[in-house]
């Protein structure tokens with residue numbers, strides 16, 4: 001993560017010529033950066049200027065067509081067939097503006113880039129329209145605005161739907177979204193699958209964890225959990241194991257098939273975007289983060305299955321945060337190796353990882369030493385020795401052993417991207433492990449010949465603060481055990497024997513189990529006989545294979561008060577066997593039903609729950625096909641256009657079908673078709689709510705606007721018309737009289753989604 005916030009120049013007035021460019025260019029220089037990286041020989045000498053110059057260029061806007069494969073391919077086709085042709089002949093201020101192009105290495109052409117000034121996005125009608133399309137589709141999760149290089153780590157992780165996946169430093173969640181998509185590779189256009197695997201997205205920053213939850217809500221998944229822990233001491237979690245010989249319930253440690261370590265870093269690979277780094281860059285940031293980065297990677301190694309895979313990545317160019325971290329972690333786990341992935345994504349231009357580097361021991365890059373021993377020798381004589389660097393900051397003597405060249409460096413001048421680092425690590429297959437371990441321990445220096453560390457490594461001034469809970473100690477490390485750790489026979493939620501080992505007191509045991517600083521509510525499973533749950537199942541005609549024992553609620557009483565969530569079996573197992581405060585569980589499963597405010601209308605006095613727009617794809621495979629109403633595109637247009645159209649205002653046969661239906665939640669499918677120039681190319685299925693006399697399309701306002709743009713070429717929703725009216729009023733300088741409300745709109749929600757142009761532009765900025 002780039003720690004420097006975007007400190008770009010202040011924007012000038014509306015049509016002011018960009019004086020800011022002058023300031024930007026002058027600011028884009030840093031002697032320390034040059035001295036340090038030239039010494040590292042990042043690129044051949046003759047390439048330095050090209051590399052350095054590329055860092056000063058505006059970064060193209062890149063985005064990825066997200067969502068399940070089928071949905072993404074359909075939307076991608078629209079970009080290719082509709083938007084690109086419309087943008088192919090744009091002339092702005094006498095200059096030809098190039099249309100978006102596909103990023104060559106991204107699979108299935110689902111990632112795009114374009115490089116046009118904001119002015120063009122604001123003023124060219126063609127780009128303005130494209131921009132609105134992007135913003136609305138981003139809002140509903142169909143498009144992810146993400147830096148091209150940041151899309152790489154999940155591609156190298158190769159996640160499949162049955163995998164148990166951990167994203168150790170996940171917020172704000174752009175890579176988590178990609179991992180989720182891979183887990184959901186079997187989703188169809190209308191229905192979400194329930195993968196047998198699991199994704200735990202974790203971040204130590206509580207606020208950012210909630211940003212992550214918000215982001216992932218766009219890709220509802222019963223296989224997702226979010227935790228808020230320090231990844232370097234991530235605790236052991238327990239899940240159900242196969243029953244014992246006498247049928248007794250047993251648990252085992254949850255180990256992962258895939259782990260992403262997209263660790264906190266100094267972020268100088270993002271210089272093209274985060275221009276504040278030009279001024280602040282100094283090598284001690286990277287030096288200070290090295291220790292945490294190593295600990296996170298080592299922790300991932302402990303949590304990985306024997307045949308699992310880890311991807312380690314940073315947006316930093318600094319070898320101390322990259323190759324040095326890999327070497328240190330590989331040294332301590334000799335059954336791991338770096339994987340040669342040179343044949344994957346052949347169109348991606350990359351450079352091999354470095355095998356030599358020279359850390360700087362001061363912020364001005366005045367002093368560096370070729371070896372740690374030289375550094376120690378020079379420091380021990382001093383009254384105040386520098387204690388900030390460890391042996392691991394330097395290349396190991398037997399550097400060849402680690403195949404560091406197999407890691408990948410992505411530089412800005414190679415393919416007009418940001419700078420990035422990615423490495424793929426795997427455990428050696430079990431048969432190979434013992435031989436390699438022997439080999440490694442033979443080549444390791446005997447303990448007594450090792451030079452002592454000067455002192456416990458510190459985090460350098462200015463580096464990311466590392467919160468270490470009081471209980472970080474070897475117990476946690478032991479608790480992870482080996483990947484081959486035996487199954488333990490335990491009762492649900494009992495303390496892990498390994499964690500408690502050596503602590504002795506009940507108090508210590510309790511401390512390990514409960515984190516009283518964690519204030520969020522627990523998740524509790526509802527009984528399949530819960531009357532509210534049964535009511536939801538009956539009213540929506542859910543089939544008997546609906547996983548009714550996997551429905552969670554989130555409140556201290558464990559009652560169906562407001563929302564019901566669906567989890568898959570693995571998520572259920574984790575929730576059941578682990579204390580939710582110890583694992584700081586911030587989210588589990590996906591919300592599928594929500595209580596509907598009925599106003600004055602009631603149905604037998606019972607609270608009514610409705611299926612949510614985002615929950616419907618998860619529920620749909622279980623809805624009895626006979627209960628699904630079919631309607632055409634004309635009906636959909638009426639539902640999109642107004643908030644509460646009267647049932648009587650629809651055409652037959654839909655009108656009679658709806659009149660015969662009970663008040664409550666219903667599911668409507670719209671097969672492909674055409675109406676009034678609009679074309680629906682693939683089936684969509686949406687939830688509606690029937691009140692006494694009117695219907696409501698139960699979709700978020702922004703999702704409705706995105707659907708409207710996609711189908712009807714304009715935002716015809718009440719909110720969209722309102723915005724258009726306001727804009728027209730602003731342009732003519734007078735208040736424009738409002739359009740007459742569509743039937744039923746008198747009751748419309750007053751809190752309209754007013755999307756201003758500036759919002760559109762800002763919403764495109766990556767979080």
Ligand SMILES: C[S@@+](CC[C@H](N)C(=O)[O-])C[C@H]1O[C@@H](n2cnc3c(N)ncnc32)[C@H](O)[C@@H]1O
Nearest residue numbers: 001169170171172173174175204205230231262
């Ligand atoms: C590079 S960013 C992650 C970006 C994210 N993977 C994405 O693609 O959106 C690094 C993240 O690590 C988190 N972090 C920092 N220290 C951590 C720790 N000890 N454990 C877990 N997360 C940590 C930060 O809060 C930050 O969100």
